[in-house]
Amino acid sequence: MHIHFIAIGGSAMHNLALALHNKGEQITGSDDEIFDPSKSRLEAKRLLPESYGWFPEKITTSIDAVILGMHAKADNPELLKAKELGLKIYSYPEYLFEQSKHKTRVVIGGSHGKTTITSMILHVMHYHNKEVDYMVGAQLEGFDTMVHLTEENDFMVLEGDEYLSSPIDRRPKFHLYQPNIALLSGIAWDHINVFPTYENYVEQFQIFLEQITDGGAIIYNEEDPEVKRVVEASEARIKKYPYTTPEYTVENNETLLETPEGAMPIEVFGKHNLNNLEGARWVCQLMGVDADDFYEAIATFKGASKRLEKIAETQTAVAYKDFAHSPSKVKATTQAVKNQYPDRTLIACLELHTYSSLNPEFLSEYKGALDAADSAVVFYSPHAVMVKGLEEIKGEQIDEAFDREDLIVFTNPADFKTYLYSQDFDNAALLLMSSGNYGGLDFDTVKDYIK
Template identity: 55%
Template sequence: MRVHFIAIGGAAMHNLALALHKKGFKVSGSDDEIFDPSKSRLEKYGLLPEKWGWFPDKITSDIDAIILGMHARIDNPELQKAKEMGLKIYSYPEYIYEQTKDKTRVVIGGSHGKTTTTSMIMHVLKCNQIDFDYMVGAQIEGFDTMVKLSEDAKIAVFEGDEYLASPIDPRPKFHLYHPHIALLTGIAWDHINVFPTFENYLNQFETFINFIKPGGSLIFFGDDQHLAKMVQNKRDDISYKAYKSHSHKVNNGVSSLITKAGEIELSIFGEHNLQNLQGAYLICKELGLSDQQFYTSIKSFGGAAKRLQTLAKSKQTIVYQDFAHSPSKLEATTKAVKNQFPDRKLIACMELHTFSSLKEEFLPEYHGSMSLADIAMVYFNPKTVEHKKLKPITIQQVQEAFGGENLKVYTDSQVLLTDLMQLNFDKTNLLLMSSGNFSGLNLKEVADKIIEKA
């Protein structure tokens, strides 16, 4: 098989390219710019384009499939050439489905916790030497790539993102996987740029449930009011199973599961992660694993990259990095750290970086989301707002939207860093939350300096 990637440098796209290369496919691709880690990884396997840009002459009749990335525009010259030639054009979720049509597909959806829950399942399956294909939205310890596709695996585990599939396919990605086993972690409005109302956003999850294969199953977080209402109209041809947080306790900053076989210490923590863990447990049970297999494996799970990831620590201070950027994620992550270390102060610092988070009408959704922090800092870059062609927002608007007397808003990351370094970190944890990098800050270096100072 020969496949060509238009916009090969994306996080998901380059991982799919690597997966197909490892499967023995002939892979080529183009992009107008590629950054690390995508650049280095593509170069390692001889898949990095020789030049940046779009080259219609790369589109030839011997290509079996074009895979179109979200980064490409609808007027992309390579895309136009492929259309003229009548070549098969897929979004990456469409192509992943094509490669796994004969496998048992497990799809993890929801507004939050998808990556962590998917990672937990992957970790347990690998520990028990069960072969499986996968697609996950972060780099996971013990896995070379974020995508694996093979001939022999009977199971495929996918993180089910609700964002759009491609520039020419406005369907949410998770509508394209048609799972046999599905899990929904909860629903909180996100992606306002493509789902302008909450009702429209909810509809995507109702449609996802309708795409579960007959005879399949839906596992869902039972305390989510939107899911609880959604599942009242049950399908007769699938099974439903609600879950809550796994029984646990916290002692000296360490969370332990309470099981029939005794207590099991974890490397992760937080109410949201105990919810994720219980969902992963039920998925693994559906796949035939025993309690012993699950609990023995989950002890060594250290979390997904940038999900409450420890950047640096001392006896009195820990600096965490987290991908949290939506209101529900901010609230869950802040609560997790505060509850885990109730005798320590918490400084929570987040960046408004995504389209939704920088949109004036979405800002009120953040109200109270960082109220548990002793000191809260919010940063946004006005140039990012301009780049996304959004209406300008002000410091005062952000301040009023978040609320609380513990919060300060910044538009200069260097001023934020200066203020941060002047704080007292004795018996204090720091939480850095963003889907970006605070306009170029090296967060690991920041963390190391804080620990030295503390």
């Protein structure tokens, strides 16, 4: 098949393009700009567009399917031409469903933990040489792409994002997958530019449960009161399996998971990650992996990229970066690092980077999120606020939102770097939380200062 991608350069889109290319399909694509790593990965497979921009002349009746990325606009010239020619147009999640409708679909949903739980499941399957198709939101060790598609594999494991499917399909992505096995990790208000009220946001998860096939299963985090309420109120004809955080201890900066065979050291840490691990164990069990095999495999799981990823360590200091940006993730991640290194000074830095986090009306959700840190720092760019068309944020609003008298706030990248590199990291733990880069921080240079 000839498949054309409109906005091929996105993180998810270019991975799907690579997966379909690897499957033997003919792939073309366009975008107005493409950055690394997408650029170099597409170039290596000769899929990089010859020039950037939108070219309606590329859209002809020889194309069997068009996949439309979220980055494109509803009036995109190539999209308009595809509509004019009556071509079949898919959103990213629609096409993943199309590729998996004859498989057993496992969908991991929730406001937080999706990528980690999906990664844990894939790690266990990979460890035991069990081949599955998948789509995950981060690059994983031992996996070439974030999307893998075959004709023969029985299972498709999908990270179920609640964000919108495409510029012309305003349904959340995870509403399109129709899972046979689903997991719900947590519900904490996010994406307020799309879901302006908490009730509207929660409704998306209620709809998600309705999409599970009759006789299917929902594995759910019973410790999250909203998840528990939504799942137990659902009248869908599905099996319901609750899970809770397993027993564990922390000794000498190492987390030990209690198993039927005794305490087992694991690489990941933090109550939220142990909770994620238990959810993954339940999913793997329904996919045919027993507890003993799960524990054997999960002992070597080091985490997904940018999810509590260790970037530097010495005898007396350690540094992590994490994708955390929503209030619940920030709080859980900060607490996790403090629990793992209780005798070290925790310097926690958070960049407010997303639309929700930069919205004055949403800031109050961060109250107490950095309380576990010994030193708490918030960075945000006034320029990013302006670009997103949001109301101006003042430093005192940040102070009031986080409700911490000794909070340090930076708006200038150079000032933030000066502060960071002047810290004494002896007997310290540094945590850098952001979906951005603090206005140009090179994370690789941070390790030079961890001494």
